[in-house]
Amino acid sequence: MRQIITQVDAFTDKPFAGNPAAVCVLATPQTDAWMQNVAQEMNLSETAFLIKLDDGFSLRWFTPTTEVPLCGHATLASSHVLWSEGHLSTNEDARFHTKSGLLIAKRQGDWIELDFPVIHSQPTTAPPELSQALGVPLKTVMQNSLGYLVEVESEDLVRQMQPNFQQMKSLPIADVVVTSLAKADSEYDFISRFFAPGLGINEDPVTGAAHCCLAAYWRDRLHKDQFLAYQASSRGGVVKVNYVGGDGLRPTVGDRVLLAGQAVTVLRGELIL
Known part of the structure; x- marks a missing residue:
């Protein structure tokens, strides 16, 4: 057949x-x-x-x-x-x-x-090995069903980082979404990369599921529901993100996110x- x-x-x-x-x-x-x-x-x-x-x-x-x-x-x-x-x-x-x-x-x-x-994240304390493995200082660390969600200080840090994937595999949680605000003159609201050596993927080029948690994370910080996002892998990709559902005031398990590509x-x- x-x-x-x-x-x-x-x-x-x-x-x-x-x-x-x-x-x-x-x-x-x-x-x-x-x-x-x-x-x-x-x-x-x-x-x-x-x-x-x-x-x-x-x-x-x-x-x-x-x-x-x-x-x-x-x-x-x-x-x-x-x-x-x-x-x-x-x-x-x-x-x-x-x-x-x-x-x-x-x-x-x-x-x-x-x-x-929507994938909601909770604050967590990351092991010091996480920053070492990623090779960058961490501004904020959250945890969700995908793994860690890490914010770093700048778009340049996101783009330039070169994680140690073997060291990441030794962590209790090996998969990490890394994000930052985009530069002030950018057409994008935020950028990200997704490293998933625990799933057999050192870096995923563009990740819809990651934007399910990024939608909630940046909604809480930027106080808006619609974003244009860029995943800054070597291949690169653009995602339109629209947070919908819930009561508009607090996150709920029934919240939805519309991702367009x-x-x-x-x-x-x-x-x-």
Whole structure:
């Protein structure tokens, strides 16, 4: 049996930028081991697997080493594939049933908007080895379901840092979102990078899930709900962020964040089972 697999660059409007993801729309269910093997073979930060359901699609995400409960860029890539490959008409929303609940993607012109849960962070005391591993002084340290969320003093520090990934792997929590305000003359509100050696990804190029926690973090500090964000990896990517839900006064577990990005197909091939 031959299975089409598509590689998409997400959170970018040009090829060879943003975050690449592989997308496989399965005709029949496959085992977890098989999906993990395919993800390892593709060797991208995420490979997405979809199966058609009565009300949308089942969606699961695998890194080369493990399954993850939430992935923004591979959801964006999956939505792009469903519309561009004719699995959905262009006026239909993409509905995904995932381990993080129901996720909905909508077309907004050239952009794709994802409706995701907000990830709230709590203050924490980081081990001194964290600053050593990142190689920069830490301004603020929070913790959430992704790992640490660290603010540093400047955009230059975010862009220039070169973490020691082997040292990061020895920490109790190995995955870190690093962020700062953008420069005053920038078109962006904040920038970030995401290091995830605990997931088998030293640096993820552009991370939707990270912006689920960055939305809440910067909302509390900048007192606004809409942001234009840039993830400053070597590939780089742009994310529109819109914090919605809740009562507008205090964070709740029901809060949502709308993440918008663009996507480009760069490769389509046959996976021979």
